[in-house]
Amino acid sequence: MSVEPWSVALQAAEIHPPAGYSPWWWAVVAACLLGIVAVGWWARRALRAAAGGDDPLQRLREETLTRIDRVADDLTSGELSAAEAAARLSAEVRRFVGTASDGDADYRVLSELRRSAVKDPRLEPMVALVEAVETWAFAPAGAATEPVGPLVEQAREVVRRWS
CATH class of the missing domain: 1.20.120 (Four Helix Bundle (Hemerythrin (Met), subunit A))
Structure with a gap:
């Protein structure tokens, strides 16, 4: 009996499905976005002060x-x-x-x-x-x-x- 190579891959995929990502990665993404927003706000405020807003x-x-x-x-x-x-x-x-x-x-x-x-x-x-x-x-x-x-x-x- 001969086994087709694609059928072995199909059987392996059915035995071990791919693992999903942890939901904690969304927390990491959200923290990075908040960090980017905070740095942007701080830079904008510093640039306004440097432009003469506060002498x-x-x-x-x-x-x-x-x-x-x-x-x-x-x-x-x-x-x-x-x-x-x-x-x-x-x-x-x-x-x-x-x-x-x-x-x-x-x-x-x-x-x-x-x-x-x-x-x-x-x-x-x-x-x-x-x-x-x-x-x-x-x-x-x-x-x-x-x-x-x-x-x-x-x-x-x-x-x-x-x-």
């Missing part, structure tokens, strides 16, 4: 101007003395310039700031403010009769004009 300098400028306004309000209400207000104005402007320029303007003394302003002319308005504050704050008792108001406006201008 860190502008946000820093707004925060600093808010703090300067708070100093002016505290001075007007009497919560701060004129000397304290002047010192806080100087600190706020130094912190802003130090952060905006990736420098250390908030840690330097006036003579160091003057030397830095020679190298970077953007620092000159801040140096002028710090000079005015120090002249006002360290004047002999009773000699500092000028109001602090002009220092508040000068601090605002330094922050507004920074680029």
Whole structure:
């Protein structure tokens, strides 16, 4: 008796049917699709931010101007003395310039700031403010009769004009 080769294959197929895929593979596919969607969403958001949707300098400028306004309000209400207000104005402007320029303007003394302003002319308005504050704050008792108001406006201008 002779057996045809195709009949042997047919009998083998009937004996051992092909195995199906596990339903867990659908979970893997779904996880991959969710990952692709998440990466696409993150990339789109990052590209929007890079295109100018969120300017860190502008946000820093707004925060600093808010703090300067708070100093002016505290001075007007009497919560701060004129000397304290002047010192806080100087600190706020130094912190802003130090952060905006990736420098250390908030840690330097006036003579160091003057030397830095020679190298970077953007620092000159801040140096002028710090000079005015120090002249006002360290004047002999009773000699500092000028109001602090002009220092508040000068601090605002330094922050507004920074680029």
